[in-house]
Amino acid sequence: MAARNRWRTGALVAICLLAGLLYVWEIGGGQLGNTYYSAAVRSMTESFSNFLFGSFDPYGVITVDKPPMALWPQVISVLVFGFHGWSLLLPQVIEGVAAVFLLHRTVRLWAGENVALLAALIFALTPVTVVINRDNNPDTLLVLLLVAAAYAVTRSVQAPSARRRTTWLLWCAFFVGCGFLTKMLQAWIVVPAVALAFLVGTTGPLKRRILDLLGAGGVLVASSFWWVALHDWWPGSTPYVGGSADGSAWDLIVGYNGFGRIFGGDQGGGMVIGTPNGETKSGSFGGDPGLLRMFNELVGGQISWLLPLALFVLLVVSVAGVRAMRRTAAGDPAGRAGWFLWGGWLLITALVFSFAKGIMHPYYTTAMAPAVAAICAAGVAVLWRWYRASDAWALLPAGIAITAAWAFVLVSRDTSWYGWCRWAVVVVAGAAVVALIVGRFSVVRRTAIGRPALAVAVAAFLLTPGVWSVAAATVNPNGNTPAAGPAIAPGPPPTGPAPVVQPGPGRRTPGGPGGPGLVIIGGGSGETKLTDEQRRILEYAERNGDGAEIALAVNGASGAVAPFIMETDSTVIGMGGFGGQDDVPSTDQLQRWVNDDTLRYILSAAPGQQTQPMPSNGARAAVQQKRQAWIEQHCTVVAPAAYGSKPPAASAGRPTVLGGAPDTLYRCGEQ
Known part of the structure; x- marks a missing residue:
């Protein structure tokens, strides 16, 4: 014992x-996991209030x-x-x-x-x-x-x-x-x-x-x-x-x-x-x-x-x-x-x-x-x-057969991803089923043959999920939309011209040879590193911000804000939360911040750029558009040359972007 x-x-x-x-x-x-939550963790270390309420940004504007x-x-x-x-x-x-x-x-x-x-x-x-x-x-x-x-x-x-x-x-x-x-x-x-x-x-x-x-x-x-x-x-x-x-x-x-x-x-x-x-x-x-x-x-x-x-x-x-x-x-x-x-x-x-x-x-x-x-x-x-x-002895072989058959179907959906597993499962499970049937011929064989057959059946059960699990542990995960196995497009791809999509936290899924794909989107690109241009923008805003408490506000989904929070010690906030559509900061709040010198610089979409709100979001879709309109009316575009960048492409030739693209720096308030 x-x-x-x-x-x-x-x-x-x-x-x-x-x-x-x-x-x-x-x-x-x-990898930094889901950058939305990772940025919040960094912000939550800044103060007890941020920790208690789960603030996404270091200034405590909005929670996750x-x-x-x-x-x-x-x-x-x-x-x-x-x-x-x-x-x-x-x-x-x-x-x-x-x-x-x-x-x-x-x-x-x-x-x-x-x-x-x-x-x-x-x-x-x-x-x-x-x-x-x-x-x-x-x-x-x-x-x-x-x-x-x-x-x-x-x-x-x-x-x-x-x-x-x-x-x-x-x-x-x-x-x-x-x-x-x-x-x-x-x-x-x-x-x-x-x-x-x-x-x-x-x-x-x-x-x-x-x-x-x-x-x-x-x-x-x-x-x-x-x-x-x-x-x-x-x-x-x-x-x-x-x-x-x-x-x-x-x-x-x-x-x-x-x-x-x-x-x-x-x-x-x-x-x-x-x-x-x-x-x-x-x-x-x-x-x-x-x-x-x-x-x-x-x-x-x-x-x-x-x-x-x-x-x-x-x-x-x-x-x-x-x-x-x-x-x-x-x-x-x-x-x-x-x-x-x-x-x-x-x-x-x-x-x-x-x-x-x-x-x-x-x-x-x-x-x-x-x-x-x-x-x-x-x-x-x-x-x-x-x-x-x-007399219900056949239920065990039946359960083994059902499990093996479903594993065969799952693996067959994309045989380029460990496709050999489907045949391995069939062979191993088949051997277990045959042995269990043979074992029923006598009381002695039920244990002598049945017990090893049961162990083989369990191995068959765990073979394919085990292979997928090991594979999942050896690849760099997509932190925002984690998934095991191959990327699979959910249904047939759309017809017509290739889509223009907002960068999302998910991976692009294939739409067939040469065809357009689908993009799972959420809180932005999910990038963990700032680009050289973003660093120049932030440095310029801090250098010329006249001591404003908020160094930079980013009008976009959280994925566009997260790298600023994770990579720097600057007070950078996002507008609109995860998808950029929450009504915070409101236009009234923005005006107060500008009036009392709390905020001077905003990173947002270019003036006149066509933006398409996220679909099926009702009144929330108007929030981001209203905020963008306020920025264009009350703030002035900073020439890219001022922070060492080239001017963006003309807005007329720029694509439709879901939710807007925060790539243009604005200065708000008195110069």
Whole structure:
């Protein structure tokens, strides 16, 4: 027994080391993750107010479009080690490995040590989880907190006393609340599954269970909204909350980061194509909403490798559970709670992501990975037991065949990307299926042949996602839109002239040989370095700014502002937040800043340049145009020769640009 325990401990350590290696590999290779958040981390080190509210710029004008909890560990790391790529991403690595470890401890309580080890391995080798844990988006901390909530509710349903049951449930609510302060309403998606698992998994009086849930609801609200209340009721000035319509944290919750994600509203899907005649088309990062979104070309390779197996397991376990209820057979409440927890987590999250009409990045699906891992690991154990001792033995070979077939389909979508994997999976899984069938010929062979065949089947399950995960760890990631695997265009390319696009944080996806491509755009170019011209502009503005507190204001999406913040110690602010369309600073604020000598120089689009607002943004589209009009009316263009640059091309010959191009320096106020 001691030797077995040592082996299991060693296996867990090896899995955590594997996860850490995948997440940490070459993270100091120059990448800075998502530059929107990286710039905010740099700004948050400037003052306590910036740290508390998550200011994007060092002057505290506007926050990022999320609560700041995910950025706080990164700020602390930067304060200790300095501002570098590895110091930004090190907290993500730690959080990612902690999530793998904690998933193991959670599943072990529910389904045993071997199942827990397999769940941890599946989770560690999920491609979307690898890429997001090598980035500084908030999803890594969100997943860790949700797994912590799952651990707490599992401890709650297995608690030996009512008091401990209540205590652990309250901890569960607290962790979900912290998840809310990481990525708002996305954290609450798992709440129905958690509540249902607690109700069916505990054996105390129903009244006490309901009271416990009400108490947990109070903790959930308090831990979710304390920062919101702090910002909106702060007695002094606070930064405008990015992404909101009125600068309040509450509006961000119910709008852009809440119902806007589900119903779309005026935020669009995030992907834009511009054409020379000024027309624009919009789409979704994750493809068209619908029941099969999780399996499409944009999302499938990130999360869906074992999703068919997970759904298959949930189906057969549900049928078995219904049959047991009809026989009035005694059940295990804690075991039943685990299926409701992980099954509810997976199904609810998948449905929300599948039908969301707002912005839905494929990397959001990392929130499904713990549930997929837990269900598949436990499902393999259940199918193995049935294979050995019941008439339902064929379900195990069927599950293996389904998983291998789907892996073959996924890899076949682009055989230039490790295409050999599809045949390897077919061969390995086929051998496992044949061996399992042969093993049913006698009771002795079921173990002698079946056990090695099961190990081979698990290897087949993990082959393709493992290859994709290793590949994701050995390439320099796209920090703003991280994704594993090849770049795939979502649907047929548009016809006609090649599009003119605003530089975006994503990569250009191929539109076929010689054809136009699509560009995923968001907060700007995602560049991490200032150009020589941008440096000359900033130096000129500082030299001639008459001591203005704000050295330079950039009227453009956040990607155009981030390099100024990350690369210099100057007080540079952005206008309009992530996409450049928030009403901050307003034209009235700009006028006040100019009047009191707080601001002298603005970098914006050239006068008369045709600009096309981001589509499907309603009234927000007019904000950027109004600000540009104010700049042209109240400020004077600085001749490029003054800072050592050449004049830009004539505006009449310049292309339509989504959101404007901040390449022209203006001086505002008296000369």
